[in-house]
Amino acid sequence: MPPSALPLGDPAPTDGRLPAQAAVGADGRDFGVYLHVPFCRVRCGYCDFNTYTANELRGVRQTDYADQAVEEIGFAARALQESGVPSRPVSTVFFGGGTPTLLPAGDLGRMLAAVRDTWGLAEGAEVTTEANPDSVDAAALRALADAGFTRVSFGMQSAVPSVLATLERTHDPERVPLVVAWARDAGLDVSLDLIYGTPRESLDDWRRSLDAALAMAPDHLSAYALIVEEGTKLARQIRRGEVAQPDDDLTADMYELADAALGAAGYHWYEVSNWAKAPEHRSRHNLGYWRGADWWGVGPGAHSHVGGVRWWNVKHPAAYAARVLQGESPAAGRETLDDETRRIEDVLLKVRIVEGLPTAELDDEARGEVAGLIAEGLIDGAAAISGSIRLTLRGRLLADAVVRRLVP
Structure with missing residues (x-):
């Protein structure tokens, strides 16, 4: 980060x-x-x-x-x-x-x-x-x-x-x-x-x-x-x-x-x-x-995530060393994600991978965008019918715009 x-x-x-x-x-x-x-x-x-x-x-x-x-x-x-x-x-x-x-x-x-x-x-x-x-x-x-x-x-x-x-x-x-x-x-x-x-x-x-x-x-x-x-x-x-x-x-x-x-x-x-x-x-x-798996990030500035809890370490190696050598957490801050934030992050991340985002994870407003995204050549129509939002090549070029449509 x-x-x-x-x-x-x-x-x-x-x-x-x-x-x-x-x-x-x-x-x-x-x-x-x-x-x-x-x-x-x-x-x-x-x-x-x-x-x-x-x-x-x-x-x-x-x-x-x-x-x-x-x-x-x-x-x-x-x-x-x-x-x-x-x-x-x-x-x-x-x-x-x-x-x-x-x-x-x-x-x-x-x-x-x-x-x-x-x-x-x-x-x-x-x-x-x-x-x-x-x-x-x-x-x-x-x-x-x-x-x-x-x-x-x-x-x-x-x-x-x-x-x-x-x-x-x-x-x-x-x-x-x-x-x-x-x-x-x-x-x-x-x-x-x-x-x-x-x-x-x-x-x-x-x-x-x-x-x-x-x-x-x-x-x-x-x-x-x-x-x-x-x-x-x-x-x-x-x-x-x-x-x-x-x-x-x-x-x-x-x-x-x-x-x-x-x-x-x-x-x-x-x-x-x-x-x-x-x-x-x-x-x-x-x-x-x-x-959305769990991981522990070790080292200055490293980010971690476990079960919807996210935290990040102090940035400078000197501050990091002082914390860990005292047996204290090197974390500078953290946040606990609520269900809606986790759902939005799932949309942001899963839409980028080839398996795509399950349409079941979209809210009603986002589902209303799917037909338009197919018509504009941004997502694969056959995959959408099968229950997955999968980017086309054009959609990969405009991935941020697709996400904005799915997370209004």
């Missing part, structure tokens, strides 16, 4: 105890763990995530971070138990950032071991780490696989040096095929993350990036439109006229090109910005977010 977007919410108790509703039905929900590693070598101009470079850490040492995360994992287990939430094996683990692989593979493995020792891992659990292409080598990837990681998501972003320069990404695009090959040799599944719509990026540039990504045959591919976040260096450059605002029409053309190229290569979309070779290669961790 970007630091500027943290909500205020209600005060969170220092013992981390959750309201009684968090335990209701927990046995029927998947449980995941997200571990946020908030360190980066440099801050990219477009990035608004909760990350810190070395000169922003105020005395906090990266070498201490794994111990702090392990402390929060132990705290989480106690807080859930004392709240009456049944212990469940963890279905998915995701290390995000920042750049998790700035930490030694041994530190990441120790954090994963703490999750395994605390809750256990479900059979076939998905364990992912994000990585920059210049933050790993073959030995580190083998060590991650040996520690129990099953999947790595590389921040490729583009194959075009000028686009990477605009984004202020530091890796050499020629290194990406190397790290993908090393990950394969280690037995890891591979996902590639791409960004499109960068200022001055042409449609041919984007085609070049897609072709390069497909040549590596990843199991999974994400393609995200560049969002200009307030407070970032890129937003200031655009405001001063140094860089052009992304072009919406060109961005739409890029999405259509991606969908066509990926479809022709045998990939299938399962969420507006995500494609996989086969269902088993979908990001199960992210699907948990979109389907």
Whole structure:
């Protein structure tokens, strides 16, 4: 979650105890763990995530971070138990950032071991780490696989040096095929993350990036439109006229090109910005977010959700470390969602995935919009008749507009 977007919410108790509703039905929900590693070598101009470079850490040492995360994992287990939430094996683990692989593979493995020792891992659990292409080598990837990681998501972003320069990404695009090959040799599944719509990026540039990504045959591919976040260096450059605002029409053309190229290569979309070779290669961790599963977020600024209770940790690593080392909850605030809010969030999230949103979850006013959305080519008519709101390609391009119609 970007630091500027943290909500205020209600005060969170220092013992981390959750309201009684968090335990209701927990046995029927998947449980995941997200571990946020908030360190980066440099801050990219477009990035608004909760990350810190070395000169922003105020005395906090990266070498201490794994111990702090392990402390929060132990705290989480106690807080859930004392709240009456049944212990469940963890279905998915995701290390995000920042750049998790700035930490030694041994530190990441120790954090994963703490999750395994605390809750256990479900059979076939998905364990992912994000990585920059210049933050790993073959030995580190083998060590991650040996520690129990099953999947790595590389921040490729583009194959075009000028686009990477605009984004202020530091890796050499020629290194990406190397790290993908090393990950394969280690037995890891591979996902590639791409960004499109960068200022001055042409449609041919984007085609070049897609072709390069497909040549590596990843199991999974994400393609995200560049969002200009307030407070970032890129937003200031655009405001001063140094860089052009992304072009919406060109961005739409890029999405259509991606969908066509990926479809022709045998990939299938399962969420507006995500494609996989086969269902088993979908990001199960992210699907948990979109389907309303439970997860505990470990680390500065990390968000958690259990049974309609949502909370978020203090942002700065120094404040986070002080809380966890005192045995206190690192939560900065929380909110308990009422039934209507949860229904609306279900609409917002489920409409984005390929299975779609069950029409039974719509209120009467939203059901009245369905015929018009079909007529406008935004949702699939046959799927709607079968009881599901499923976006067409045009609907994916206008997903926010569809949601506004379904949640007036």
